[in-house]
Every structure is written in C-alpha cells, then in structure tokens.
Amino acid sequence: MSNYRPPPTGGRPPRLPTGSGRLQTGSFRIGTGMRPGSRGVGGIGGGALNSQVVISDRPVTGQGLGGMGTGVKGPQRQVQDKSYYLGLLRSKIGELNNEVMKLTRELDSLQQESATYMTYEKRAEVLASEVEDLRGELGDYNTLIDKLNTETEIEAIIEDYSALCHQNEIESRTIDSLFAEKHQHEIKANQLETEIEQEKQLTETLIESMDEEVRSKYHQLKLENAQIKEDAEQKEKELESLTEKAKMLKEEVATSDLKQRAFQLHQQLAEVTAKRDEWKQKEKETPEQERERLLKQVKRDNQEIASLERRSDELRDELDKHQESLRQTEANLDEAQGEKAAKIKELKAKEDERQSYIDSFEDLKKAEMEKLENLQEMIVGVLEHISEAIVESENLPSVSQYQELQEDLLYKQEEVKKASKTANTLESQNAQLQKDLHNINEMEDKIKKELETLKENISTMEQEVEVFSDLEKLRNDQEMIEKGLIVEREKLAQRKIAVKKNTEEVQAVYENEKAILAKDETYTQLGNLERKLQHIEQNNFVMKEFIATRQMEGNYKQVAERVQQLQKDYNELLIQAIQP
Amino acid sequence: MPLVLRAKTVVVGDPAVGKSALIKSLQTDGTQFLKSYSMTLGVDISMKTINLKDSEDIVELYVYDSAGKELYSDFVQNFWEHPGVVAVVFDVTDRQSFQSCTKWLERVKARKAAVELVLPGVLIANKVDLTQRREVTEEEGRSFAKSKELEYFECSAKEQDNIQEPFKYLAESFHSLYQSKANQIQTLVLS
Known part of the structure; x- marks a missing residue:
C-alpha cells in the first residue's frame, strides 16, 4: 500500500484507537488507491450517476493513448536462425504466389484476346473495304479540289460529269453483257462436264459389256x-x-x-x-536401198515444207489479226486511257460489296428485328415505369416537406451520434462504478472483520479493567513477585560467581591445551597440509569446471543431430515434392 | 512470549556440490556467492534465524556445513550427534553425487538419537542453472526423495534461485514436530 491515496469522498473510516493490542492496521487500508485517477468528475458516491451527461463537457481521458512506438530500428538481424530463414522463405513464397497470380491473370486476358481476335479480323476486313471506299471518295475530292484550283468552270465539270455518266452506263451495260456471257460459258462448261460424265459412264458400261x-x-x-x-x-x-x-x-x-x-x-x-x-x-547399204531411203527422205522433207508453209500462212494471218486488234486497242486507249481500268476496278469492288451485302442481308435483318423487339420491350417497360412513377408522385411529399424531412434526418443523425457517444461513456462509467462497487464490498468485509476483533478487544479490556480496578490486590501481587524475583536474583548472582569461576578454570585448561597443541609440530604440520590440500582442491575444482565448460563448448553432437534431422526432413520433403 | 527453537541442521553431500556456496547465499540473503571454490575443513557452523509463516515463534537453524571429502568423514561425523534436521545436497550435473545421497543420509540417520522417530529432511538439487550439463532429471530426484521421505527442492546457489525455501521448510517441519511433541507431553502431564 505504498501508493496509498486518500479517497476524494472522505469515506474512509477514521483510524481507530489501537489501545494495548496492536491492530493490524495495514489490512484495513482498503484498495481505494487502486482506482485510476484519470477521472476528474464524480466519485464513489454516485455523483456521476446524478450529474447530467453532457458529452462535450467530458474531457478526453488519457486512456486513449496509443501504444508505445517501436522506437529506433536496430541493426539488421544478427542471429540468422531458423525463424529468420523461415521468415525469408515465407516472404519469398508470398512473392512467388503473387507472380503466379499475375501470370494466370495475363493468361486469362490473352485467352480472351485470342477469342476476340477472330471477330476483330472480320471487322478489320470490313473496315479495310470501307477504307478503300473512303480512299476512292478522297480521290474524287482531290480531283475536285484540283479542278477548283485550276479554276475550271462548273459547266465544263458538269459536262464532264454527264459524259462520264454516259460512259459509265455504257460500261455497266457491257459488264452486264459480259456477266451474261460468263454465265452462259459456265452453263456450257457444266453441260460439257455432264457430257464427260456421261461418256465416262458409257465407257464403263462398254467395259462391263465386253x-x-x-x-x-x-x-x-x-x-x-x-x-x-x-x-x-x-x-x-x-x-x-x-x-x-x-x-x-x-x-x-x-x-x-x-x-x-x-x-x-x-x-x-x-x-x-x-x-x-x-x-x-550407209556404206553397208546397197545403192537401191540408198535410193529408196533418199526418196523417202525427199518425200518427208516435202511434206514438212508444206506443213511449214501452211503454218507460216496461219501465223501471218494471226499476226494481221493481232495488229488490227492492237490498232483498235490503241484507239480505245486513246479514248479511255487509264481511267477505265480504274473504274472497272471500282465497279468490281462495288459489285463485291453489293454481293456481300446481299449475302449478309438475312443475318442483318434478323439482328435488326431482334434489336427492334428489344427496343419495343424496353419502351413498354419504361412506359410502365413512368406510369408507376406518375402514380407514386401523387403520394410524394412536396419539395419544402422534403427539405424539412432532410433537415430532420440530419438533426436526428447527430442526435444518434450523440446518443451513441453517451452510451459509450455510460458504459465506461458503468465499468468504473462496478469496480468501485467491488472495492467497496471488499472494504465492507474488512471492516466487519475489524469490528469483530475490536469487540474481542473490548471484552478482554473489560476483563482487564475488572482486574486492574482491584488495585490493592494488584499491588500485593506485584510485591510478591518482586520479592520472589529478588530472591532469585541473589541466587543467580551466587551461581554466576560459581559459574564464572568454573569457566575461568575451563578457559585456563583450554588455553593450556591450546598452547600445548601449538607447540606440537604435527599439529602445525597438519594445519599446513590441510591448507595445502584446500588449495589443491580449489585448483582441482577450477580445472574441472574449465574442462566441463570446454567440453560443452566442443560438444557438437546436438548440432550434428539437429543438422542430420533437418537434412532428413528436407530429403523427405524433396521426395514428396518429386513424387506425384 | 514467542518461542525460540534451535534446530541442529546437518548439511551433507559429495564434495564440490555447492554446500558451502548454498549456505553462504542463505546466510547473506543472496547478496554473496562464493565465486571460487574453497574446500571446507571439517565443519563450519553458522546460524540462520527463520521466522515462521503461521506462528510468532522463531526457529534458529544452526547450520553444520560438513566437509564433503571422504578424508574428513570420520572426523565430521562426530559433530552430527543428535541432528535436528538434515539437508542432503547433490549436483544435478554429477550423477555420482546423486548416487551418494543414500550413503550420506544413512550416515546422518545413524547419528540420531534412538528415541527420535522422524528426522525431517530435504533433498536439494543444486546447480540447476547448468541446464545443458544436467544429468539428473527432476523426476529422478523427486522419486528418490519420496522413497527416502524427504522433501525435494531444486535450487541454484549461483542464480540465488529457490535457496530460502528448503530451509524454511526445515524450520516449519521442525516447529510442527516440536509442537506435536509438546502437546503429547502436555496431555501426558494433564492425565
């Protein structure tokens, strides 16, 4: 109870008169000092309960102090033991896990990308065609700008345009005719193929009928x-x-x-x-044979010459034809130059586009229809929602009411906050008061005990008072005791003298013996030897200790066992890891 | 008037188990420790007053620190006449000293008066701070102490660990023995 504090309420009972019997006052200093002194308001008397709780008035106590800081970091860990390496391993494992997660995420994204790649490719194709179109348009615009720059009159341009249109028409017609021709050719080819098939079949049947x-x-x-x-x-x-x-x-x-x-x-x-x-x-041949052979040769040569002439005629004709066509094409080229070819290309591209559009028309239509249906559904939904909202709006409060309500809400929220704060403080107060109550209960017990002892004391004192009240008797007793003691003292004094004498005698004898012993050579020698032995034993002990400590230092068995154990564990782990 | 009882405490055990160091620590309340070994010659006598826990009586232990060397054994035993209590000390790092405990205990018991039926005693395992060199386990010590009707204590004179307890136990048991005897005599006288 060295940290004893006087309680603020003064509820401590006053120090009781101890009288002759010493009371154990230490036990009755109850543990009020244990109450933490952080609370400034209120006390044991329940003042805190009676006082109105005003949150803002309650000072923030020192209980909310944060924990002690860890202080300055020391040097790096010096003992790199098992736990240290475990820590290292754990951190590494964590990093690895992170890496693995990252990789899996990448993999996922890559897979998604590959899935979308196909669609992108399709789109890219579409976009490429679009780009081509746009490029053509751009060329048009460029020519337009050129025209503008060269300040050609609009009429000329219109003329050009009409001419081009006309040409276009002609060309499209020719293309159509070419298309029809192509179609015809295809039909022909098909027919021929079927004929071939028929022929084949015919031959097969022929073979079979052979x-x-x-x-x-x-x-x-x-x-x-x-x-x-x-x-x-x-x-x-x-x-x-x-x-x-x-x-x-x-x-x-x-x-x-x-x-x-x-x-x-x-x-x-x-x-x-x-x-x-x-x-x-040749030498071996007869002249007739030779003549025959020569004749043959002449015939063959003649034939060959004829065929060659025919061939040359044909070639000449062909050459003429080609020259004519060349002339014609040259004329054509003069007319159309390079534009035609470009136009044909364009038209072809358009045709392709058209074709692709026709091909994809069904799908597009379907998609559009679906979209349309969805939109319709959505519209219906929205309409329903709106109608509901209209109905609800009749029940809704006005703007001013709403504002009021919001203010109310804010106010109430604050109130709730305050209330929760007060609840907290009340809880802490409750705990405090419970502690106080406990202390008081303990105090009560102690006081009860003390009361009992005090009562006993009173009774004994009362008895004593009775005894002491009879002074005469007491005095007589006292005198008797004194007399007896005096007699005893005299006796003892006499005995003391005797004892003293006795001791003196014994002392003398002892001294004498001692002197004799001191003179004895064996005794001194024995003493010396004993001291020597003591010294030797001391050395012996020191040596033993030294040896023991050295043995401990050199004892590598434990370390070796541990190393072996660790190795064994590690091997087992490895085996487990390798085995599927 | 509080009683003052005097108990002859015989401390025995093999040499260099730390008897003298233990007693020195007891004497000085753990402020001193014999750092260097010094062999005891014969018997060193010292007195330690112990206040009992549950009584106002005081027990004065007259501690007979006997030499452990066999050389002195005959000489030392002369001092043990009528032992009050006994403390057998052994070194946990030295199995030989543990095995010698029986011998020492028998020697002390041989010196006690025939009338005395019980001799309160403790078995003290010293040097428990040397855990790495330890050879005698606590279980062994306990079972041995139980078989010999001794109370077992582990202490370290060097670390001032658990030194007072065995002697307090000795004092208490001596006191209770005295009281039971006194009661016996009183009942005899009264009857």
Whole structure:
C-alpha cells in the first residue's frame, strides 16, 4: 500500500484507537488507491450517476493513448536462425504466389484476346473495304479540289460529269453483257462436264459389256499404261537430275580454260564418231536401198515444207489479226486511257460489296428485328415505369416537406451520434462504478472483520479493567513477585560467581591445551597440509569446471543431430515434392 | 512470549556440490556467492534465524556445513550427534553425487538419537542453472526423495534461485514436530 491515496469522498473510516493490542492496521487500508485517477468528475458516491451527461463537457481521458512506438530500428538481424530463414522463405513464397497470380491473370486476358481476335479480323476486313471506299471518295475530292484550283468552270465539270455518266452506263451495260456471257460459258462448261460424265459412264458400261477376254486385256493395257506413265515420269526425273548434273559439270568446266577446250574436243570427237558410224552404216547399204531411203527422205522433207508453209500462212494471218486488234486497242486507249481500268476496278469492288451485302442481308435483318423487339420491350417497360412513377408522385411529399424531412434526418443523425457517444461513456462509467462497487464490498468485509476483533478487544479490556480496578490486590501481587524475583536474583548472582569461576578454570585448561597443541609440530604440520590440500582442491575444482565448460563448448553432437534431422526432413520433403 | 527453537541442521553431500556456496547465499540473503571454490575443513557452523509463516515463534537453524571429502568423514561425523534436521545436497550435473545421497543420509540417520522417530529432511538439487550439463532429471530426484521421505527442492546457489525455501521448510517441519511433541507431553502431564 505504498501508493496509498486518500479517497476524494472522505469515506474512509477514521483510524481507530489501537489501545494495548496492536491492530493490524495495514489490512484495513482498503484498495481505494487502486482506482485510476484519470477521472476528474464524480466519485464513489454516485455523483456521476446524478450529474447530467453532457458529452462535450467530458474531457478526453488519457486512456486513449496509443501504444508505445517501436522506437529506433536496430541493426539488421544478427542471429540468422531458423525463424529468420523461415521468415525469408515465407516472404519469398508470398512473392512467388503473387507472380503466379499475375501470370494466370495475363493468361486469362490473352485467352480472351485470342477469342476476340477472330471477330476483330472480320471487322478489320470490313473496315479495310470501307477504307478503300473512303480512299476512292478522297480521290474524287482531290480531283475536285484540283479542278477548283485550276479554276475550271462548273459547266465544263458538269459536262464532264454527264459524259462520264454516259460512259459509265455504257460500261455497266457491257459488264452486264459480259456477266451474261460468263454465265452462259459456265452453263456450257457444266453441260460439257455432264457430257464427260456421261461418256465416262458409257465407257464403263462398254467395259462391263465386253467379253471376259477383252476386258482382261483392257485391264492389262490399262495397267501397262499406268506403268509406262510411271516409267516416263521416272525417266523424266532422271533426265532432270542428269541435266542438272551436266549443268554443274559444265559450270565446273567453265572455270578453267583447259577443261573447256578438252570438253569441246570431246564433243567434236563424239560428233565425228557418230558421223563415222553413220557413214559406215550407209556404206553397208546397197545403192537401191540408198535410193529408196533418199526418196523417202525427199518425200518427208516435202511434206514438212508444206506443213511449214501452211503454218507460216496461219501465223501471218494471226499476226494481221493481232495488229488490227492492237490498232483498235490503241484507239480505245486513246479514248479511255487509264481511267477505265480504274473504274472497272471500282465497279468490281462495288459489285463485291453489293454481293456481300446481299449475302449478309438475312443475318442483318434478323439482328435488326431482334434489336427492334428489344427496343419495343424496353419502351413498354419504361412506359410502365413512368406510369408507376406518375402514380407514386401523387403520394410524394412536396419539395419544402422534403427539405424539412432532410433537415430532420440530419438533426436526428447527430442526435444518434450523440446518443451513441453517451452510451459509450455510460458504459465506461458503468465499468468504473462496478469496480468501485467491488472495492467497496471488499472494504465492507474488512471492516466487519475489524469490528469483530475490536469487540474481542473490548471484552478482554473489560476483563482487564475488572482486574486492574482491584488495585490493592494488584499491588500485593506485584510485591510478591518482586520479592520472589529478588530472591532469585541473589541466587543467580551466587551461581554466576560459581559459574564464572568454573569457566575461568575451563578457559585456563583450554588455553593450556591450546598452547600445548601449538607447540606440537604435527599439529602445525597438519594445519599446513590441510591448507595445502584446500588449495589443491580449489585448483582441482577450477580445472574441472574449465574442462566441463570446454567440453560443452566442443560438444557438437546436438548440432550434428539437429543438422542430420533437418537434412532428413528436407530429403523427405524433396521426395514428396518429386513424387506425384 | 514467542518461542525460540534451535534446530541442529546437518548439511551433507559429495564434495564440490555447492554446500558451502548454498549456505553462504542463505546466510547473506543472496547478496554473496562464493565465486571460487574453497574446500571446507571439517565443519563450519553458522546460524540462520527463520521466522515462521503461521506462528510468532522463531526457529534458529544452526547450520553444520560438513566437509564433503571422504578424508574428513570420520572426523565430521562426530559433530552430527543428535541432528535436528538434515539437508542432503547433490549436483544435478554429477550423477555420482546423486548416487551418494543414500550413503550420506544413512550416515546422518545413524547419528540420531534412538528415541527420535522422524528426522525431517530435504533433498536439494543444486546447480540447476547448468541446464545443458544436467544429468539428473527432476523426476529422478523427486522419486528418490519420496522413497527416502524427504522433501525435494531444486535450487541454484549461483542464480540465488529457490535457496530460502528448503530451509524454511526445515524450520516449519521442525516447529510442527516440536509442537506435536509438546502437546503429547502436555496431555501426558494433564492425565
């Protein structure tokens, strides 16, 4: 109770007279001092309950102090033990998790992008066509600007325009006719294809209707044909490879003059030997045979000449035709120059567009219809909402009322805040008062106990008073005791003298013995030896301690065991991680 | 008038278990500790007054700090005539000293008067601060103390840990023994 504080209410009972029997006053100083002194208002007497609670009047107590700051950060952690590394690992794992999450998010976004990519591509195509159109338009505008800059008159332009329109019409007509022609050609091609099919079927039926022999022969021939084809192909390939090789060799040869010359000579030689062989063959023939052969040759040559002449005539005709057409095209070119081609392109693009529009028309229509339906539904919904709102608006308060209500709300909110604050303060007060009540209860118990002891004291005192009131008897008793004590003192004094003598005698004997002992050599030697032993034992102990501490320092077994255990754990973890 | 009881306290145990250090710490209320070892020669006698918890009586413990060396054992035992209480000390880092406790206890018990039936005693495990070098566990000490009807205490003279408690226990048990005896005599006289 060193931190004892006097309570503000003065409710502490006054210090009681202790009388002869010492009371344990320490126990009756009750723990009022334990009450925290932070509260300025009110006390034990319940003053806080009676006083009106005004929140603003309540000072903020020191209870709301924040926790102690951690202070200056020390140097880096010096003991890098298990927990330190665990901490490190945890932080790393956290980073890894973050990274993984980031990657998964990226992956998701990429997948989404790839999904949208296709649609984007389609749109890009559409946009590209649009861009082309716009570019054409821009060209138009540019020409217009040119015209403006060159200050051509509007009439000329109009004339141009009409001319172009006219031309356009003609061209579109020609295109239409070309289209029809194309269509016709296509129909023709189809017809031809069907005819071919029919022919094929005919041949098949023919084959089927053939005799066994003929059919087998046909098949054989077919097979032979295929084989020969294959053979030809192979041969062609071979030829190709050989020509390539020859080319390579030629290139090789071309590098050196000498080799070239050798090659030429070889060729000459080959030719000459071929000629010689021919001549040799001819020599063998009879003159008749020779004549026949020559005749044949003449005939063949004549035929060839005729065919060549025919061919040259044809070619000449063709040349004329081509020249005419060239002339015509040149004339055309003079007229239309490059514009026509561009226009045709444009028209084609338009045609494409039209076609694509026609193709996609159904879908578009459907989409539009859907949109329309949606919009209709939406309109209906909105209309319903509006009608509801109209009905409700009749029940709504006016603007001024609304403002009033809002003000009311604000006011009430503040009130609520205040009320909650007061509730808080009341709660804390309640706790405080509960504590106080507890203290008071304890105090009460103590006081009761004290009262009891005091009552006992009173009774004993009363008895004593009775005894002490009879002074005469007391005095007599006192005298008796005094006399007895005096007698005893005398006795003791006598005994004391005797004892003193006795002790003196014993002391003398002791001194004597001591002197004798001191003179004794063995005793001194023994003493010395004992001291020596003590010294040696001391050294011994110090050494033992030293050895023990050194042993502890050098004892690596625990560390080794721990390391092994850790390694084992780690290995197990690794195995677990590797095993699926 | 509060009573003053005097109890002959015999402290025994193997050499260098820390008997003298323990007693020095007890004597000085933990302000001093014998830093360097000094072998006890024969017996050192000191007195420690202990106030009892539940009584106004006082117990004065006359502590006989006996030498642990076998060299002195015959010589030392002469001082143990009629022991009041006994304290057997061993070193937790030295199993040999723990095993010697039986021997020491028997020696003290041999010196007690035949009339005395009980000899209050404690088993003190010293040097518990040296946890790394510890060889004798608390369970072992407790079971041994129980088998010998001793109270078990763990303390460290160096750390001033738990030094007063065993001696307080000795004082209390001595006091209660005295009181039971006094009651016996009183009843005998009255009857």
